[in-house]
Amino acid sequence: MLTTDFPTGSPCWIDLGSPDPAAAAAFYGAVFGWTFQQLGPEAGGYGFLQLDGKTVGAVGPLTEEGARSTWTTYFKTPDADATAKAVEQAGGTVRVAPFDVMDAGRMAQLTDPQGAQFAIWQAGSTTGLDVVSSDNALVWSELHTTDQEAGFGFYRTVFDWRSEKFPAPGMTYLVVSTAEGDQQATSFGGIAPIMSEGQPPSWTPYFATEQVDELVRRAQEAGGAVLMAAEDVPEVGRIAWLADPSGAPFALIKGEPRQGS
Template sequence: MTEAARRKPGTPCWVSLMAHDLDATREFYGALFGWRFQPGPQQLGPYLRGLLDGEEVAGIGQHPGDRGLPTAWTPYLASDDADESAESIRCSGGTVAVGPLDAADAGRMVICSDPTGAVFGVWQAASHLGTAVAGRHGTPVWNELLTQETEAVGKFYKTVFGYELEPLASADADVDADVVTLRLDDRPVASLHGVGTALPRDRGAHWMTWFEVADADDAARRVAELGGRVVEPPRDGPRGRHATVADPEGAVFTVVRSAGDR
């Protein structure tokens, strides 16, 4: 399925990883997801775009060690005006770390964090609209913010991007879960998950990218074979069978076989 249209502001439109060893990271994700690579904009240093059958999926860049950015997958949220979004982020208690700046003719970008410290990007598209394929092995399928609690940070994202906030009804959960779905035009686009003291102290609040795979168990095994590690083993959940894994540099992500694919 192609995703060629310009996204509504607030829609996750791209995911990007900043890695220390670009060559080794390219080999890992190429073997895991079947991506091939081509050069992308170099404003923050060497950068590659991962492709499936020539369609852009995600980006991997060389980690700029002097900017304080984590080695982590970062979602980018669409914007019609990156400068205006950056100002709204600042005024709402967030922090702008990089930009706004032009990424050649591809678009205009910002890297920032919400009031809890979770890093995300803002993307004002020009020639590059973002991820161009979905629903296949190796494509991003969901983004979830793991944070201590959702009430305050939910107000931040609603103010900046205009999301409708839909708390998870207690009847829909096996336990009393603090989960809020972010919706645009009555369509779910991302979620917030308050995990309280279970939030990793070494990572703090962070966005988690979920990638579609043909088989979650096989993908988790493959991660370990390629030098990564399994953080949480495969298990079934509302979104399908999934596992939390980390690449060889420690960047954490989730692999999922969506429930609708069974």
């Protein structure tokens, strides 16, 4: 289960790159009830998405030429420079070399060998998100990739993750956990095949909700699209896949995500 203890290798932050951060914040506010806390001019348009005053994510303008709007998952590391080097040695790419974010921490933006983008975070004054694993907050991170075994092998090399196979409908799903602690208790995400031909490998956040169908309705009314209609998955829960008005995918889940989706 994802917790704000944020052990090494676990998701600790998410942010959205958007062509219109204010419009994106308004969309997610309509769906989840989040508010947008705009940071100062030095942040370049970046701001926090909050629920009851606690940060559940962030949004900012797209900074890379040709980039598509997407959510980025950040994984906790005690040493961003060493992890970036390990990524290169394991066949990944360092898109943005490690740099300090004022006193908040140190980060880098990376791409795995199959093409999925992610980031790493070395905590300074900011450890990570204020809230996870509760309603309208991040509860699960899922990698869709062209090669599950190779994909997991890369992250195992970099973060020493563990995996457990789960026979999901129509595929074998890999549930991933951090290096230390009870394997089931420290699971935070999964690795699955790409959902459709032409889908780029990517990490997608799942947000917890007791009202999957209601949030799907809100998203559609706010201009979002349904990528996979709400459905019940045995031994998992009720899930749906959506895209915001700029095309960034995200998912909803009601239930226990440890066993995959």
